Amino acid sequence: MLIVMNPHVNEREVEVVCRRIREAGLTPHPIPGTTRVAIGVTGNTAPVDPEPFRELPGVVDVIRVTRPYKLTSREMRPDDTIIEVGGVRIGAERPVVIAGPCSVESYEQTVETALRVRSLGAHLLRGGAFKPRSSPYSFQGLGVRGLEILAEARAVTGLPLVTEAVGTEVFDRVEQTADVVQIGARSMQNFPLLKRAGASRRPVLLKRMMSATLEEFLLAAEYIMAEGNHNVILCERGIRTFGEHSRYTLDINIIPELKRVSHLPVFVDPSHAAGRRQNVIPLARAALAAGADGLLVEVHPAPDQALSDGMQSLTLDAFEELMSDLPRWTPSARPAEVHVP
Amino acid sequence: MLIVMNPHVNEREVEVVCRRIREAGLTPHPIPGTTRVAIGVTGNTAPVDPEPFRELPGVVDVIRVTRPYKLTSREMRPDDTIIEVGGVRIGAERPVVIAGPCSVESYEQTVETALRVRSLGAHLLRGGAFKPRSSPYSFQGLGVRGLEILAEARAVTGLPLVTEAVGTEVFDRVEQTADVVQIGARSMQNFPLLKRAGASRRPVLLKRMMSATLEEFLLAAEYIMAEGNHNVILCERGIRTFGEHSRYTLDINIIPELKRVSHLPVFVDPSHAAGRRQNVIPLARAALAAGADGLLVEVHPAPDQALSDGMQSLTLDAFEELMSDLPRWTPSARPAEVHVP
Amino acid sequence: MLIVMNPHVNEREVEVVCRRIREAGLTPHPIPGTTRVAIGVTGNTAPVDPEPFRELPGVVDVIRVTRPYKLTSREMRPDDTIIEVGGVRIGAERPVVIAGPCSVESYEQTVETALRVRSLGAHLLRGGAFKPRSSPYSFQGLGVRGLEILAEARAVTGLPLVTEAVGTEVFDRVEQTADVVQIGARSMQNFPLLKRAGASRRPVLLKRMMSATLEEFLLAAEYIMAEGNHNVILCERGIRTFGEHSRYTLDINIIPELKRVSHLPVFVDPSHAAGRRQNVIPLARAALAAGADGLLVEVHPAPDQALSDGMQSLTLDAFEELMSDLPRWTPSARPAEVHVP
């Protein structure tokens, strides 16, 4: 249920409504917005009678939400969520690029990559310290040492950090270092991890599981928001289909759908979706053209020597090409004049 | 097998090579190109010994092609295939838009739509006269009367026509009227139909079956080319996946892959891939950004009254929005300056 | 709409109802059943008013059918459809096995296989004369000569024949020879072919397209039945999924669902579903245990020399193993006593 408040409502009126919600055994979630203020209500297992709430001062409307996701829905919050990280506004007009190596391999590789992607326009640095790997015999990341290297790269470049927490066991340590905590596709339904992320004050980048429906994806974000952390970035990274010509199939359709039904920023990881370097740029441009708010891209100075996912990492030259005309691919941008060869 | 000829080769030398190929019980396919001339060889069930061909005058190289598709492959023909239809160059620099109603319903609806889409910049007119429908109880199209209406719309607007032949039974009649004959997704492996299309002098727009691999798709085009018709346009229209938020999943990954392994033009049908109007434009832009050569779009002056696929047809206003900045989304275009809000 | 008649109805009463249906611009389909007689009504594009029909003599009930398939539905015909072919009852208690080579390759291969599978208990002979092949360069079958060989094999063995018609072009010729005409998975939505099959007096074995939903599958059967041919055998042969360990994924779930919603016999082709010989027997047993009425199995005396699909053809020894305890796997059978090792 969603209680929509008068635009000129005062804090006390909001508090009165919240108290009445709590008295009914439910949980209020005040949602500030630029156009209207609303209070989400969760915790009910059966429909709640909206009538008693309609009469409270400041209440304009009470809406029954029938979808299973609530806090993530645009009905709850009509305005786009914008998340600020180290001066970068995620989910706002300009596309945001998170770039860096799949795995942190060494100080030199990480700092070199960070300096180069910053000079080419990247806004945040990505890099895996703890790596979820299908095989127990594959390189699993440098762990805590990887986090230390990332922190050093941030000190050198000023780029905020995005790195993955593979489980609750390492969340505290990752949270100390990361500016944005990533939850990987394989962990999208690791519910204890989602709850832990919900208790964090760091923004969370949540990747879609390769077989998750739109509803399951938003419900995973809902787990995080229901614990109080409203700064969630959704990230599509390709789904599993019968196709053999790519590692995964980028679900380009989900981008406008997510933007329509949810207020959260939507990112795309074209690297995993492509699985091969030469298709990363076309997918990245397509993602932005379809309305994505940003990209999560793997870049490696020497992809052929990467300890993981080298095949799909962009070279620095290719990353430069991607960044050279990035704003153009955003639908809201207005190119002055277009020359077709 | 592919026999690559000297750039300065003369016709007689090509004929000598072709004769030798025929003498070996095989079929030669001379492929003119701007950078080099080549002769494709098909019809072998086992590997062919390349040595006897290497010594013939004008032969530069003999390449063993291991992929099951040959004539469609870029190895066979490094240059992009460009198909001219009524003055429109398909597969060249500028994106080409084929627009019109799903079904031809009446003279008025068709001519009105044709006039409007032409004024908004469409290059060809689409419209179904014979409709393949999942249910025997659904509207199956106006048939021959539909073709007559399309011809009248062409007479009025000058737009070349694209319409579907649902089987060999109606191919002759469709071919008389259509400028480009469409083969629908459900017919992609109707092999007698593919062979009939291969014997036609009309270009063929071949849609990908919703569960076809890249290889099966190119082999279907290969059936057409092996009969002598080299003017094939490939059209991706969405694949079947577990996703519930869209009718099909547009396989955006296949666009750069098809452009890489084949020389044929690649189109995208964002209408079927989206299944709902509001997502057609994002998918259309994404398709171009990923490298598609053109679009096949359903447009209806009053989509809510359409006899088929109204849900996914663009209104004329939405089509105008799509066309307003079309060239911008082509990677080879160069916008002069970009303003992000 | 379905009009249910009194059990003691006479022919004249049925004719009166049918005439009234025709007068309303609709098509009546009298459906004889052992427990009750019903008349299916098709041809309406909008709901039909049932009231005028309720009052006619002999009418017990008028049921509005909301599913898009009608004639194929169990609501239309509660009793199982049983199809007799050459003395074999398909869809009755005992599982029926259709066995033989993927392709007819020669007189010797075909007759030898036919004699052997008959001696091991097969009920019908299968064999492809016209073969739909993904590549234009693959063996496409012996064509008319293949049909002649099949007819000779029937003369020798007495086994009724099942063979595929790949298009309307060859339907007449196939129909002359075949006892059951097969429509392949790739042709499941070849609507002209379905209509032609509907006009045939031969039973039709309709294979499910690898990406067809249950509803699309039944609607394809509906095309055949709507033309008057009620003898349709449904055949599941595996769907396309992300799985890499088998050629297709046998959709075992669809067997009980089809039996529940439709009265048509349901067969399974474990050969295509498995794609490799060693898994054919487990899938065949699973299919029967799940309720399938019969099997369509590829058997070859020397699979390694087969011109098509050798990998998935059973040897004669393996076929003997399959047949040795076949009835046991039928749920309605009652084994006297079971010894577990």
Add this chain to the structure above:
Amino acid sequence: MLIVMNPHVNEREVEVVCRRIREAGLTPHPIPGTTRVAIGVTGNTAPVDPEPFRELPGVVDVIRVTRPYKLTSREMRPDDTIIEVGGVRIGAERPVVIAGPCSVESYEQTVETALRVRSLGAHLLRGGAFKPRSSPYSFQGLGVRGLEILAEARAVTGLPLVTEAVGTEVFDRVEQTADVVQIGARSMQNFPLLKRAGASRRPVLLKRMMSATLEEFLLAAEYIMAEGNHNVILCERGIRTFGEHSRYTLDINIIPELKRVSHLPVFVDPSHAAGRRQNVIPLARAALAAGADGLLVEVHPAPDQALSDGMQSLTLDAFEELMSDLPRWTPSARPAEVHVP
């Protein structure tokens, strides 16, 4: 790499080989078998030179294993793994049935179900205390109180318990109570959880993620085995496909494939795969007929009042029907005589 030892090898010889493996920086995994003893070698990132090992006393052969999974492979251990739990032999001749409610809801519901399924022949009791749920607003299980109720049900019935650990956080507590610890489909690639399970002395029932390939499934089991716990039961529970007629698609093909490439017991959960009660029995029989070693079935005395998954839970009557002729569906069983109606 796999080192195969002489059948008459003694313990000291095995120890010598293990020491040499460790000296090479690798990890030895001695695998006792009834027909031959072998030592698996893991930990290498590049190929290992087999020659130095061939000369050691007791070594018969050194096999290079190229598949990414090793300890789970049948090459490593040709004999079937048999796991004993409370007197029940899992993976042996007779099919084993694990039955019980989806969720533990109360003492009465659990003990009543446990008593009834035991009397009908179930071998182990299942029941969820910690429930992974897609929505944060769904019933999440009784938690520790659920484990206590399960322990009481075991005390009353003697049935060993199978229950899920949704994360490492609760593993210790679950392990105290459970006889077999279940890892759910959504946790199949929760690598910290797999490692924790590998350090446990309890057998682990590992469910396949709905989009996991065979290789990913075995690699998840490999994580558990690599930590020293060799008692892993694989459980197929349906994959995600385009199909709409069932909740998931039971991948019947994977059963014989898993039995062929791995020595681990293979179970099937027909309840989740079916998603609706009436199809559970057909899928259960099919699973056994295809070679499954056992079943994991949801049973509820009043499914319509279940707090989770009631739709797919068998009633006690239906469970009785399933159990009435269970051994018959095992391929190795030999029914004395079969009567077909």
